Amino acid sequence: MSIKLVTSTILPTPFAEFRLHGFEAKNGKEHVALTLGDITTDEPVLARVHSECLTGDALFSLRCDCGPQLEAAMKKIAEVGRGVILYLRQEGRGIGLINKIRAYAEQDKGLDTVEANEILGFLPDQREYDIAAAMFNQLGVKQVRLLTNNPRKLNALQEAGVNVVERVQHRVKTTAHSHRYLATKAAKMGHME
Ligand SMILES: Nc1nc2c(ncn2[C@@H]2O[C@H](COP(=O)(O)OP(=O)(O)OP(=O)(O)O)[C@@H](O)[C@H]2O)c(=O)[nH]1
Numbered sequence: 001m002s003i004k005l006v007t008s009t010i011l012p013t014p015f016a017e018f019r020l021h022g023f024e025a026k027n028g029k030e031h032v033a034l035t036l037g038d039i040t041t042d043e044p045v046l047a048r049v050h051s052e053c054l055t056g057d058a059l060f061s062l063r064c065d066c067g068p069q070l071e072a073a074m075k076k077i078a079e080v081g082r083g084v085i086l087y088l089r090q091e092g093r094g095i096g097l098i099n100k101i102r103a104y105a106e107q108d109k110g111l112d113t114v115e116a117n118e119i120l121g122f123l124p125d126q127r128e129y130d131i132a133a134a135m136f137n138q139l140g141v142k143q144v145r146l147l148t149n150n151p152r153k154l155n156a157l158q159e160a161g162v163n164v165v166e167r168v169q170h171r172v173k174t175t176a177h178s179h180r181y182l183a184t185k186a187a188k189m190g191h192m193e
């Protein structure tokens with residue numbers, strides 16, 4: 001999929017002063033990347049490919065681990081002084097915000113996160129990672145150390161042409177609310193320790 005880097009600016013945060021890059025995809029979707037330091041050298045770059053989760057990233061939801069994972073990625077990158085976060089607008093594993101709320105309503109009735117997607121007619125995970133490869137390329141990133149526990153994401157990124165030289169574990173604390181969700185991801189979606 002074609003995507004282009006449109007504009008960049010400074011983004012001061014509590015963790016570091018990042019650069020914020022705005023991308024526009026051909027389908028009209030807008031994505032962003034945060035970068036810190038010189039990520040264009042040959043040394044592998046600590047990287048996180050984060051999928052949008054409005055409820056977790058912005059509304060402090062305890063149903064998932066997305067918000068703490070995003071914060072942890074920003075902190076880890078700030079600590080080493082160099083890295084990149086791609087923030088992909090693939091809300092709800094690609095089904096969109098309203099459908100994710102529908103899926104949560106199904107989970108309120110007892111289904112797990114995979115069954116809820118399926119009963120609504122979706123695959124458990126509809127995300128695509130081709131744009132991530134294109135974004136890394138445009139940012140000049142050559143090799144990455146990827147912060148993830150998700151084997152599907154790892155494979156999809158490699159298939160899309162991203163040179164992942166290392167998988168870096170990216171676990172955050174489980175809460176009483178996210179416990180079942182995380183257990184289902186481990187059991188049914190192969191998420192790693
Ligand atoms: N459809 C659906 N999407 C969800 C649900 N809970 C979280 N999400 C979405 O799942 C995505 C995050 O996916 P995860 O599998 O948690 O994490 P990941 O980024 O793939 O894996 P890691 O790299 O290990 O964190 C975000 O787009 C969330 O909006 C849910 O119950 N149903």
Ligand SMILES: [Zn+2]
Nearest residue numbers: 053056064066
């Ligand atoms: Zn989430």
